[in-house]
Amino acid sequence: MLSERRLEVLRAIVQDYVGTEEPVGSKALTERHKLGVSPATVRNDMAVLEEEGYIAQPHTSAGRIPTDKGYRLFVDKLAGVKPMTPPERRAIQNFLDGAVDLDDVVARTVRLLAQLTRQVAVVQYPSLTRSTVRHVELLSLAPARLMLVLITDTGRVEQRMVDCPAPFGETSLADLRARLNSRVVGRRFTDVPQLVQDLPEAFESEDRGTVSTVLSTLLETLVEETEERLMIGGTANLTRFAHDFPLTIRPVLEALEEQVVLLKLLGEAKDSQMTVRIGHEIAHEGLNSTSVVSVGYGSGGEAVAKLGVVGPTRMDYPGTMGAVRAVARYVGQILAES
Amino acid sequence: MLSERRLEVLRAIVQDYVGTEEPVGSKALTERHKLGVSPATVRNDMAVLEEEGYIAQPHTSAGRIPTDKGYRLFVDKLAGVKPMTPPERRAIQNFLDGAVDLDDVVARTVRLLAQLTRQVAVVQYPSLTRSTVRHVELLSLAPARLMLVLITDTGRVEQRMVDCPAPFGETSLADLRARLNSRVVGRRFTDVPQLVQDLPEAFESEDRGTVSTVLSTLLETLVEETEERLMIGGTANLTRFAHDFPLTIRPVLEALEEQVVLLKLLGEAKDSQMTVRIGHEIAHEGLNSTSVVSVGYGSGGEAVAKLGVVGPTRMDYPGTMGAVRAVARYVGQILAES
DNA sequence: GCCTGGCACTCACTGTGTGCGAGTGCCAGC
DNA sequence: GCTGGCACTCGCACACAGTGAGTGCCAGGC
Numbered sequence: 001m002l003s004e005r006r007l008e009v010l011r012a013i014v015q016d017y018v019g020t021e022e023p024v025g026s027k028a029l030t031e032r033h034k035l036g037v038s039p040a041t042v043r044n045d046m047a048v049l050e051e052e053g054y055i056a057q058p059h060t061s062a063g064r065i066p067t068d069k070g071y072r073l074f075v076d077k078l079a080g081v082k083p084m085t086p087p088e089r090r091a092i093q094n095f096l097d098g099a100v101d102l103d104d105v106v107a108r109t110v111r112l113l114a115q116l117t118r119q120v121a122v123v124q125y126p127s128l129t130r131s132t133v134r135h136v137e138l139l140s141l142a143p144a145r146l147m148l149v150l151i152t153d154t155g156r157v158e159q160r161m162v163d164c165p166a167p168f169g170e171t172s173l174a175d176l177r178a179r180l181n182s183r184v185v186g187r188r189f190t191d192v193p194q195l196v197q198d199l200p201e202a203f204e205s206e207d208r209g210t211v212s213t214v215l216s217t218l219l220e221t222l223v224e225e226t227e228e229r230l231m232i233g234g235t236a237n238l239t240r241f242a243h244d245f246p247l248t249i250r251p252v253l254e255a256l257e258e259q260v261v262l263l264k265l266l267g268e269a270k271d272s273q274m275t276v277r278i279g280h281e282i283a284h285e286g287l288n289s290t291s292v293v294s295v296g297y298g299s300g301g302e303a304v305a306k307l308g309v310v311g312p313t314r315m316d317y318p319g320t321m322g323a324v325r326a327v328a329r330y331v332g333q334i335l336a337e338s
Numbered sequence: 339m340l341s342e343r344r345l346e347v348l349r350a351i352v353q354d355y356v357g358t359e360e361p362v363g364s365k366a367l368t369e370r371h372k373l374g375v376s377p378a379t380v381r382n383d384m385a386v387l388e389e390e391g392y393i394a395q396p397h398t399s400a401g402r403i404p405t406d407k408g409y410r411l412f413v414d415k416l417a418g419v420k421p422m423t424p425p426e427r428r429a430i431q432n433f434l435d436g437a438v439d440l441d442d443v444v445a446r447t448v449r450l451l452a453q454l455t456r457q458v459a460v461v462q463y464p465s466l467t468r469s470t471v472r473h474v475e476l477l478s479l480a481p482a483r484l485m486l487v488l489i490t491d492t493g494r495v496e497q498r499m500v501d502c503p504a505p506f507g508e509t510s511l512a513d514l515r516a517r518l519n520s521r522v523v524g525r526r527f528t529d530v531p532q533l534v535q536d537l538p539e540a541f542e543s544e545d546r547g548t549v550s551t552v553l554s555t556l557l558e559t560l561v562e563e564t565e566e567r568l569m570i571g572g573t574a575n576l577t578r579f580a581h582d583f584p585l586t587i588r589p590v591l592e593a594l595e596e597q598v599v600l601l602k603l604l605g606e607a608k609d610s611q612m613t614v615r616i617g618h619e620i621a622h623e624g625l626n627s628t629s630v631v632s633v634g635y636g637s638g639g640e641a642v643a644k645l646g647v648v649g650p651t652r653m654d655y656p657g658t659m660g661a662v663r664a665v666a667r668y669v670g671q672i673l674a675e676s
Numbered sequence: 677g678c679c680t681g682g683c684a685c686t687c688a689c690t691g692t693g694t695g696c697g698a699g700t701g702c703c704a705g706c
Numbered sequence: 707g708c709t710g711g712c713a714c715t716c717g718c719a720c721a722c723a724g725t726g727a728g729t730g731c732c733a734g735g736c
Contacts, residue, residue, distance in 0.1 A: 038709055041709070059717065061714090
């Protein structure tokens with residue numbers, strides 16, 4: 001176990017490095033922080049911290065920079081979450097309040113997060129898996145062609161075309177619509193397959209084919225859309241540390257376009273808990289020199305989706321965590337209202 | 339007017355510079371192209387071309403690079419559109435054929451364009467303004483709460499909540515739905531306002547308030563959604579010329595996030611015609627060292643939206659134009675089918 | 677009149693060498 | 707266990723010369 005002072009030294013190193021973006025030496029440390037000891041002592045502490053793997057030297061005659069392990073300790077033990085100031089809170093709320101629909105809420109959230117943290121923001125659309133059904137609509141577009149529209153409690157809408165094996169009358173359509181809704185409205189998406197299983201049996205044999213087709217399209221939609229959608233913003237912020245990782249910006253951009261990677265990343269985190277993934281803790285190669293701060297958000301107590309930011313491992317963790325948490329809360333409120 | 343050979347020299351300069359990304363000198367030019375004259379002659383031609391503003395020297399003892407004006411001449415007079423090869427065409431079609439809905443079509447198109455051109459791809463969602471109505475649906479969610487769903491011929495779906503001033507019965511709802519659809523289905527969005535103008539008069543006075551509210555929400559949706567949506571992809575390709583404009587990448591990323599800018603850019607171009615905007619021809623500052631190649635696409639003869647790519651002014655214009663044109667065609671086909 | 681070879685000149689780029697200084701590790705002493 | 711002192715390391719900035727690609731110009735030839 002590291003002594004109190006050594007932890008203090010680590011904290012100082014992280015703070016200075018995040019601020020200056022330059023390796024920090026023993027002398028500079030004692031000047032900028034009231035550690036109460038001489039540079040020589042700090043050097044000894046640094047030697048220990050380095051041996052334990054918390055900090056490293058880029059080259060022999062340079063200062064130290066934190067390692068991933070160092071940041072990890074910093075986040076877990078040394079840093080709190082920096083709360084937003086009241087004016088910031090008000091600004092967040094005002095900005096989000098202007099949203100007109102779900103797309104707009106997500107778009108505004110991304111912009112807001114990117115601006116607050118000055119990093120890349122990622123917001124997941126409310127997941128269908130954890131949503132409940134608000135309404136299922138069936139529209140007849142042609143004698144043997146239907147449109148299936150699925151509306152979730154979070155306001156998300158999905159639609160699919162259905163080509164029927166046989167013409168389907170308006171009466172049957174109304175019947176199916178009514179039965180379908182009475183079974184699934186208010187229920188969770190995950191429960192839907194079971195709930196509609198025996199529905200074809202209630203219909204005349206000539207209509208059963210169509211009913212089955214509609215149902216399988218519905219189930220397909222549920223499965224397909226379980227692969228969630230994301231919105232990303234603030235990529236221009238990546239250039240702010242271009243000198244930091246000049247060619248590393250490319251793999252990051254590539255990773256960001258591979259939504260699958262991001263979704264997996266968000267998915268790995270514990271539900272509504274704030275999660276910080278640092279550097280090599282991230283499995284994906286392109287993101288090895290970045291950190292991801294994410295948290296779930298939702299209208300009720302439960303998270304329906306996640307949001308977060310991607311930035312350099314050298315980021316202001318307390319501030320970023322504060323912003324992410326605050327935004328998640330307000331988005332949750334907005335969703336609950338609409 | 340420039341002589342035939344001087345145009346040939348300009349073409350050679352553009353081609354070489356696009357290929358090598360380095361200023362091209364007179365000697366190298368004569369070696370790589372069969373111009374039939376000596377370097378000294380080419381130097382004289384270059385001096386003329388420079389005087390006329392088609393090429394420039396980065397510094398005194400270097401080769402020449404094309405100016406925006408030089409690229410313009412190249413695109414207008416010297417270069418054709420390079421058609422896609424049959425295997426490429428097949429690949430495009432196969433890739434787009436797998437799409438399941440409009441979002442997917444757009445997403446796949448973006449990916450495809452980015453991959454083909456190795457540049458940033460931009461695809462505009464089919465515009466509501468030029469679309470026709472396929473169906474309007476009204477759903478009752480609560481006694482005084484409706485959901486309005488609008489479906490376009492291109493498969494786009496928009497939904498809005500409507501809070502009614504008074505409870506609205508199922509009968510009235512069905513009536514309104516039927517009247518609304520009989521009037522607007524198959525009509526252009528721009529004609530809708532006029533077509534529904536006198537609709538409230540057909541209802542009992544107690545329902546008129548709600549009908550008006552529904553209609554104004556519908557009209558609002560049309561107006562709001564006229565501000566189009568975009569999908570962007572391939573931003574990682576920006577890093578390919580990072581050495582070319584190392585700090586210029588930032589304003590480009592910023593401009594790409596400002597969808598308004600891009601939409602304006604796409605909007606300025608003539609309808610379905612292929613348009614190339616080069617360097618300073620683009621009003622927006624951040625995009626001054628980029629070129630934009632765009633073209634309209636649509637299911638019928640008329641364009642419903644645009645797509646294109648953003649790349650460095652030093653790009654392979656014939657190839658890019660070929661790819662953009664081919665993709666636009668196939669997307670049009672896909673939309674016509676669905 | 678246009679093209680060509682020759683020539684002097686420019687200038688970015690590269691590699692080498694040097695001095696500087698921040699930072700380190702170690703050690704003896706308090 | 708902390709401190710001051712000291713020798714050492716090494717990246718970085720700067721100066722400087724050599725190289726070579728490229729240019730403009732000019733006199734001569736077709």
